[in-house]
Amino acid sequence: xxxxxxxxxxxxxxxxxxxxxxxxxxxxxxxxxxxxxxxxxxxxxxxxxxxxxxxxxxxxxxxxxxxxxxxxxxxxxxxxxxxxxxxxxxxxxxxxxxxxxxxxxxxxxxxxxxxxxxxxxxxxxxxxxxxxxxxxxxxxxxxxxxxxxxxxxxxxxxxxxxxxxxxxxxxxxxxxxxxxxxxxxxxxxxxxxxxxxxxxxxxxxxxxxxxxxxxxxxxxxxxxxxxxxxxxxxxxxxxxxxxxxxxxxxxxxxxxxxxxxxxxxxxxxxxxxxxxxxxxxxxxxxxxxxxxxxxxxxxxxxxxxxxxxxxxxxxxxxxxxxxxxxxxxxxxxxxxxxxxxxxxxxxxxxxxxxxxxxxxxxxxxxxxxxxxxxxxxxxxxxxxxxxxxxxxxxxxxxxxxxxxxxxxxxxxxxxxxxxx
Numbered sequence: 001x002x003x004x005x006x007x008x009x010x011x012x013x014x015x016x017x018x019x020x021x022x023x024x025x026x027x028x029x030x031x032x033x034x035x036x037x038x039x040x041x042x043x044x045x046x047x048x049x050x051x052x053x054x055x056x057x058x059x060x061x062x063x064x065x066x067x068x069x070x071x072x073x074x075x076x077x078x079x080x081x082x083x084x085x086x087x088x089x090x091x092x093x094x095x096x097x098x099x100x101x102x103x104x105x106x107x108x109x110x111x112x113x114x115x116x117x118x119x120x121x122x123x124x125x126x127x128x129x130x131x132x133x134x135x136x137x138x139x140x141x142x143x144x145x146x147x148x149x150x151x152x153x154x155x156x157x158x159x160x161x162x163x164x165x166x167x168x169x170x171x172x173x174x175x176x177x178x179x180x181x182x183x184x185x186x187x188x189x190x191x192x193x194x195x196x197x198x199x200x201x202x203x204x205x206x207x208x209x210x211x212x213x214x215x216x217x218x219x220x221x222x223x224x225x226x227x228x229x230x231x232x233x234x235x236x237x238x239x240x241x242x243x244x245x246x247x248x249x250x251x252x253x254x255x256x257x258x259x260x261x262x263x264x265x266x267x268x269x270x271x272x273x274x275x276x277x278x279x280x281x282x283x284x285x286x287x288x289x290x291x292x293x294x295x296x297x298x299x300x301x302x303x304x305x306x307x308x309x310x311x312x313x314x315x316x317x318x319x320x321x322x323x324x325x326x327x328x329x330x331x332x333x334x335x336x337x338x339x340x341x342x343x344x345x346x347x348x349x350x351x352x353x354x355x356x357x358x359x360x361x362x363x364x365x366x367x368x369x370x371x372x373x374x375x376x377x378x379x380x381x382x383x384x385x386x387x388x389x390x391x392x393x394x395x396x397x398x399x400x401x402x403x404x405x406x407x408x409x410x411x412x413x414x415x416x417x418x419x420x
Contacts, residue, residue: 016170020196023174026146027202039069040416043123043149045140047075049097049313051129051156054212057408058127058154067416071121072105074098075140097313108140115139123149125415129156131172146175152415153179154211157331159186160358163249164331168193178418180411181205182403185355208414209407216316216335217404224317226272230306233269234323234382237310237336241328242276244288246350249329253279254288256346257297259371260326265304269382273301274310274318324381326374337361338400340393342381344368357399364392 044059046052062070074095095107108116115137118126126149133141142151153176159165168190173179174197181187190198190205197203227235238260241251253275264271280298283289289297301307310318319325319336326344327333329352333343343365354362366381366388368374380386 020170020174020194023143023146024197024200024202026143026175027177027197028200030146030148030150039067040125041069041071041121041123042415043071043073043118043121043126045073045075045118045126045128046098047077047094047135048130048156049077049094050315052098053215053314053316054129054156055127055154057211057215057218058411061408061412065412065416068412071123072098072103073108073116073118073121074105075108075136118145119148125150125152125177127152127154128172129154131155131167131169131176133172142172142175146177150177150418151175152177154411155180155182156212158182158210158212158334160331160334160355160361161249161329162353163329164355165189166248176203178203178414179205180211181207182210183207183355183357185357206414208410209405210334210403211407211411212331212335213338213399214404214407216319216338217400219316220320220339222317222320224321226308226310226312226318227270227321229308230270231268233267233306235321236264236269236271236324236326236378237318237322238271238273239325239327239330239332240273240275240279241330241348242279242282244283244286246348249352250348250350251279252328252346252348253283256326256371256374259375261300261304261307263375263378264306267306269306271307272310272318272322273307274315277311324378326378333358333361334399337364337392338396338404340389340396342366342386342388342392344374344377344381346374360395364388364395 042062044055059070059072062068074092076089076092076094089109092107092109095105095109098105106116110116117139126145128151131153133143138144145151155167157164159167159182173194179190181190184207187205187207194203240253241249244251244254260271280294284291284294298309301309312318316335319332320339322336322339322341324342324344325336326346328346329348334357336343345362345365345367347367347369366377368377
């Protein structure tokens, strides 16, 4: 181990406990003081639009509850992780998205060069879906908001592997009052990492189900026109990961890009590619492909009758319209699994520890390691040969019962029970 790494570990061994102690003092000072006859006030802080589906049912349930008053506050999506300042934003796409759909929402980006002060809403709770302080202005970081409100977290993505464990980061979660954990396994990880806060009754992780899975199940009858392209064939969706960095799971995009484009250019079926919003630009930034190669890929997709890129904000109806999923490690695998349809999992060239749930999902999925295996499984499934179907459908039914049904009611009930 290098001298720099040893020094960094020594600094963190002192720095981390000190920062956590300061965070616990902040949590201790913030008391729930609901006035008699007033509603429980809950702010949903939304910055990443696709994460809205994870909490939409919670918002709607609170909106219909006379004892609760929910607010939707829209924060503009960051452009530069190193400088989240007002001067960098000319508009708020997040606010425009929700306002155009008829939501009663507040624009975090106010006129006169100011951020909306959440204190003016007097929230009892602020719900986050993305736990990344680095992506937020100082006014909305967990360390700031915890001074006047209890913070709850409903993650935008379900933890299916050790990559997800790292999402429960100290920088943000040190100040979290309640984490709505996906299951008992993730709950234990939180409780171990934040032992002192849990022991003192200042922090908690509770298991009430997974809102995104409940929303996914409720959306099963929704339709989308995203598949109205190409020939009348099977709908195949590809979800490549956004980064090739092995520390966060790696991406098989470059390994399978050319073979899939070639295969579906002449195929009777359709390929819809839904890249992570960061993926295409990230590969230019890392130098893994040039701007010219990026443009060539985009044009190749546009020129093919059976291939299309999906950049829409919402994707639940798209998943229900999909016949076969090809995916790297992603939380969307759990959501798609509820459909009972086949998954081709592209095994990563990275060391990943999978949760018990993901292990069950993989036991019902088709795992491929190279181009040859991918094409073989694709051809097999396109021919209707699916030996894992019954096993997969049984597990999907169990997941609906264990993770989806009644989730919203339980979470709203828990929040109401904590109010004085």
